Structures are given as C-alpha cells and as structure tokens.
C-alpha cells in the first residue's frame with residue numbers, strides 16, 4: 313500500500329520506517345527543510361535504537377521518500393497519516409494548530425478520496441474537528457470529494473519505538489459515525505496485516521473512545537509513577553525503604569513491576585502534556601479531574617525533590633559551587649529532553665549561582681541546541697570528566713552505564729563527596745560505607761529515621 317505521513321518526528325519517522333520495512337511505500341512530509349535534507353543524506357535527526365539502518369535501507373531501496381512538498385505527499389497515497397506535535401497550550405489543553413494545518417493542506421490538494429488518520433495524541437472530538445476543517449476547505453474549492461477521518465493513536469515508547477511498532481500490544485482504530493466502517497476496517501486490516509499475524513491486535517471502536525484510550529493509557533502510567541513517588545515520600549518520613557516496598561507490591565500480579573519506580577518525576581513529550589490535556593478536557597465538560605490534578609501536583613513536587621536535598625545538604629549556600637550532572641534525557645535510550653527532570657534541577661542551580669558540568673550518553677547535541685554556549689554549563693565528554701572539580705554529583709536519568717560505577721573514583725574526585733540520586737541507582741549502605749553522603753528517593757532515609 314501507499315501511505316503518506318505528515319510530521320517526521322519520533323512517531324512519524326519510526327512509523328514510516330517500520331511500514332516501509334514490511335513492504336509499504338511511504339512518503340514522509342515535514343515542514344522542517346533541514347530535517348528533510350538531513351534524512352535524504354542518510355542523517356537521522358533523532359536517536360532511537362534500530363532506527364538508522366531501517367531508514368537508510370528502505371530509502372536506498374526506494375520504499376521511503378522524504379519531501380517538504382505537501383502536494384506531492386497528498387497525491388502519493390489514499391491513506392494520509394497526521395503525526396505532528398500537539399504541545400500544551402498556555403492553559404494546558406492540547407494545541408491543535410499543527411493537526412488542523414495538515415488537515416487543511418490535505419483538503420487543499422486532494423484530488424481523490426482519502427482516509428485521514430490521526431496518529432497524534434489529540435483530545436476527544438478532534439476527529440470531528442479535522443473532518444470539519446476538511447469539509448470547509450473542500451467546500452471552498454467547490455469539491456464534493458469523499459473522505460474519512462480515523463483515530464489511530466500511537467503507543468510507541470521512545471527508547472524502544474522501533475520494536476514497539478513492529479510488535480504493537482494493540483492497534484486502536486476509531487471510526488466516526490458517518491464514515492464507511494467496512495471500507496476503513498478493510499484498509500487497516502491490510503495496512504497492519506504484517507504486525508497482526510501472531511494474533512489479532514486490532515481493536516475497532518468509535519473515534520471518541522479511541523482518542524480517550526490514548527489519554528487513559530498515558531494517564532494510568534503517570535498515575536502509577538506519581539503514586540509510587542507519594543509512597544516514597546511517605547517511606548522517607550517514616551523510615552521505610554521504598555525499594556523493599558516496590559518489590560513487595562510488584563510481586564502482586566494485579567500491580568506488577570512496571571512503572572512503579574520512585575524517582576525525581578516523569579518527563580517526556582507525552583505524560584506531562586497528556587495528563588494536563590485530559591484534565592483540561594474534563595474541566596471543559598464539567599467534571600473535576602481530582603486524581604489527574606493530584607498526579608500532576610505530585611510530579612511537580614517530585615521534580616523539585618533533588619533541589620530540596622541539595623539545599624538541605626549545602627544549607628542553601630550553593631553559589632559558586634559546581635555540580636556534576638549525569639543524565640539529561642527524560643529517560644534512558646533516547647536523546648529527547650522535553651520536560652526532562654534535569655531542566656528543573658539546572659534552572660534552580662543556575663538561579664542560585666551554581667555551575668553545571670553535564671554528561672549524557674545521547675542527549676549532548678540536544679542540550680547544546682537548547683542551552684547553547686553559556687558560562688555556567690559545560691558539556692563534558694564522559695561521566696568521569698563531569699566529576700572533575702565538581703563539588704557534588706546529581707543523577708537525573710537512569711542510564712545503564714551509570715549503574716556500575718567506580719564509587720571510589722567518585723569519592724576521590726568530588727570536592728565534598730555527596731551524591732544526589734534521583735533514580736535510586738546504588739545501595740545506600742554501600743555508598744555510605746565508603747564515606748560518600750548519599751541522598752536518594754524514599755529509602756528511609758539515607759538521612760535519619762524520625763521518631764513516630
């Protein structure tokens with residue numbers, strides 16, 4: 313089949329690569345000319361395990377193409393994916409301007425019937441808004457071409473996006489009331505057949521339910537994280553160890569081990585904005601989303617957690633100090649720094665007159681792009697180099713190669729040997745035995761046990 317994908321970011325590029333890998337022909341359209349030019353030269357603009365060979369091979373073999381020419385993209389295929397960003401608006405609701413812009417573009421150039429597919433995470437009712445936009449544009453062209461709008465939200469995880477698209481847990485396809493369901497179902501069965509051989513993963517439903525399914529999934533995962541962070545904060549106050557508690561509850565299969573790691577807050581381009589956007593939608597329809605608001609408030613608090621420790625340890629006096637910072641991406645195996653906990657730490661340290669020596673295995677280019685050259689941030693080539701001349705170490709991301717470290721080297725290199733660990737990477741007793749002060753999350757405490 314021929315498929316066009318508008319928006320070649322983390323979702324669009326990975327989906328396009330995987331669809332072309334199974335034999336579909338994919339036209340990728342983006343407004344970012346620099347990105348498209350890079351892709352044509354075989355330079356992949358994001359880090360995602362397994363993505364580079366997939367894109368290069370399929371480009372060389374002619375199954376995937378890149379263009380800024382929207383008309384070319386519209387004419388290329390009957391199935392048009394919209395995978396552009398939906399960042400939060402000022403009031404927390406999802407900003408749909410990019411989605412609507414693509415809908416207008418498709419309607420402006422289409423000269424045959426189209427199936428328009430929302431892959432972006434969009435509020436309930438967006439399929440109808442996209443349809444309205446297409447309707448208005450076609451009407452202004454005096455055209456009566458037919459079209460359908462389908463909600464097909466994406467569930468990939470950055471860091472394992474390629475594998476997730478090749479073996480999706482589920483494929484949600486939501487159709488609108490008046491659209492031709494049978495034709496849409498046949499199209500999606502054919503499109504996703506290569507990913508559906510082992511068992512049927514496609515769940516057909518109405519568009520509104522499909523749109524809400526995506527938000528419900530992300531909000532559920534964010535809730536698990538905030539729940540665990542709340543438990544960690546309680547554990548810390550009462551002298552319990554959240555790592556034992558985590559193992560104790562994770563062994564209950566109704567709870568499970570996933571997404572119950574305490575830490576310095578969730579980030580990324582999805583959880584923060586999706587929790588906010590669903591809260592906003594709820595408020596608009598007159599329902600107070602108490603749980604979602606609590607999830608967000610706990611996360612905000614948690615992103616400040618390391619700064620609370622740092623201020624406590626240095627008695628608020630950190631002006632002129634240098635902090636080694638390990639981990640800039642919002643989670644391991646990605647270079648994505650959107651809403652990463654490190655931003656809160658960095659901005660707070662700078663506001664108090666401290667400097668930072670940072671290292672991340674993949675996000676150094678992104679950090680350079682975001683922060684440019686500034687005197688109070690030095691991007692270091694290795695995690696060891698980041699320690700040199702630093703007063704303390706702060707860990708924001710649980711990269712695998714931060715786990716097995718030479719603690720003696722850390723002790724000998726830091727001026728005042730102290731680690732502020734937002735990801736519970738080490739055994740507190742082992743670290744403290746070496747004479748390193750160690751602050752982590754919810755481990756009863758690496759500080760002192762209060763009387764209750």
Ligand SMILES: NC(=O)c1ccc[n+]([C@@H]2O[C@H](COP(=O)([O-])OP(=O)(O)OC[C@H]3O[C@@H](n4cnc5c(N)ncnc54)[C@H](O)[C@@H]3O)[C@@H](O)[C@H]2O)c1
Pocket residue numbers: 318319320321322323324341342343344347395396397398410413414431432433434466467468469470581582
């Ligand atoms: N990143 C994830 O892990 C993930 C997972 C599931 C769902 N989503 C959702 O998917 C959507 C896309 O997310 P992303 O992380 O891939 O975004 P992204 O910011 O990485 O990429 C968006 C791309 O769209 C392009 N674009 C903007 N306007 C355009 C237009 N008019 N025509 C063509 N291209 C245009 C941008 O230049 C950019 O390259 C969002 O709604 C997001 O919530 C993201």
